[in-house]
Amino acid sequence: MSLLVIGATGTLGRQIVRKALKDGFEVKCLIRNKIKANFLKELGATLIYGDLIVPETLPLAFKDITAIIDAATTRSDEFISITEIDLQAKLNLIKLAKEINVKRFIFFSIFNAEKYPYIPLMQAKLKIEENLKQSCIPYTIFRIAGFYQAFINQYAIPILDKQPIWITTESTLISYIDTQDAAAICIKSLLIRDIEKETFFLSDSKALRSKDIINLCEKFSGQKAKLNFIPINLLKFILQFTALFEWSFKINERLSFIETLEETQFFSASSKLYDKLIIEKSNFITVENYLQEYFEKILSTLKDLKYEQSFRQRNLKI
Template sequence: MHLLIVGATGTLGRQVARRALDEGHSVRCLVRSYKKAAFLKEWGAELVQGNLCRPESLPPALVGIDAVIDAATSRPTDSLSIKEVDWQGQVSLIQAVKAAGIQRLIFFSILNAEQYPHVPLMEIKHCTELFLAESGLDYTILRCCGFLQGLIGQYAIPILERQAVWVMGETEPIAYMDTQDIAKFAIRALSVPATLRQTFPLVGTRAWNPYEIIRLCERLSGREAKITRMPLNLLRTVRRTARWFQWGWNLADRLAFAEVIASGKPLNAPMEEVYTTFGLDPAATTTLETYLQDYFSRILQKLKELDYEKTGRKTASARKAQ
């Protein structure tokens, strides 16, 4: 199958591209920068320059495509706003896909998006879901809630470097999932008719709160975490302040997501029927424990090797000095 993947340089998109290539699909990636997407070309993907916020760049990228997988979303550091990328850009893509005569589109959304109309990203994701449902396309919506990959920068690295781990006092448990496992569902959806015009949650094996993750990281790393608690009211103040500056609008909208993880509702969902529909084995899903254990094992081994090399160089220098 000839696939166009949008957002392929992102944390999730790159895993979707990798999985699609591994399963023998022909992959084209819509990218803003050839330089930043060079690794995709090395993997075997075709690169075409374009931008969701430039609708005229979309039709050429869709020529000869059988299905589109949309993993694009704005980033806090982007110059473009959430509204420009996650709403206007997505609408342009859906319209371009339909105009090109392509019927199949897979879209990544966020779990429980409809429950938070006051949170910009959630409201926009939900509106995009509704727009896609009314488009007439054979869509599949996959609703994620958190990536295991994000835990490295949030917890693992600060603990290893003896830096502060920031935790909101009222954070609810989240069922994080490995992006490689999410990619499996996305590619499998292409060949499972039961996924047409359906919406599915995609969550990990269990929901974890921050303190459980911190304790696990402490045990695996052998180091004690320095926890700094941030009251939700302080985060709201930062958000309001950021709204005063144009450069802070995107950041402020992202900070609003804190309202979701402090809502009193765990980000989790039952997955039994999802695994059955997709024909995937739940036992093959990466657990948070396994993911972090693998990370710390590799990092600690690397640190030991570096320390050994450093000690060896010192010993050699001492011998030369004698």
């Protein structure tokens, strides 16, 4: 089976590529920056230049493709709007998938998106879901609330650097998943026809608040977090203000997610997917194991660096 992975350089995409190659799939990656994506070539993937916003650059990437895995979304550091990359570009992708009669289309969406249709990214994901369901493409939609990997920049690094962490007093319970587990499920699902034209939620069984994650980071790092609380009403004011100007639309798109901070329902759900794939949730990487392993590695590295610096200083004195 030949796979085309969209968003292969992303946090989830790179894990999908690794897992697919390990399991013997032929993997092609649609990329816009070959230098940035060179590590994928070293893994064994074929890199094909193409831009979803420019359809005429895409035909070569779709040659002899059996399945498409779309794990792409706009990043906060990109100037491309959500409408361009998460809506129009994905509509172009689905159109091409129809033309080549793709055997499976896997799309990664966001859990509870239907509850927030006024949030630009949620709205775009919903429209793509609807478009897939109305198409004749054998699709599988995976909805995700969040990945463990986001904890590193958001919580772990600030704690180690003794920098403040900004949080709100409101905090939604969210069930996360490790990208390696999500990738393994994604690749395994390609071989199961019983889950075609269905939507599943991927998560660990435990739902956490921001403070729960911070407590775990404090425990494994041995350091105390510096917390700065920001009122939710202030964020709402900023949200309204940034909607007034074109130059701040990108900021507004990101801030729109503050609406979910007051969510009373858990961002968690059970799924029949695991039974169909014969997967035990107990085999998933837990948030405790993920954070413990991260801090053990980083603290060991820091210890070695301090020893090396001390050794060099002693030699200089001699």
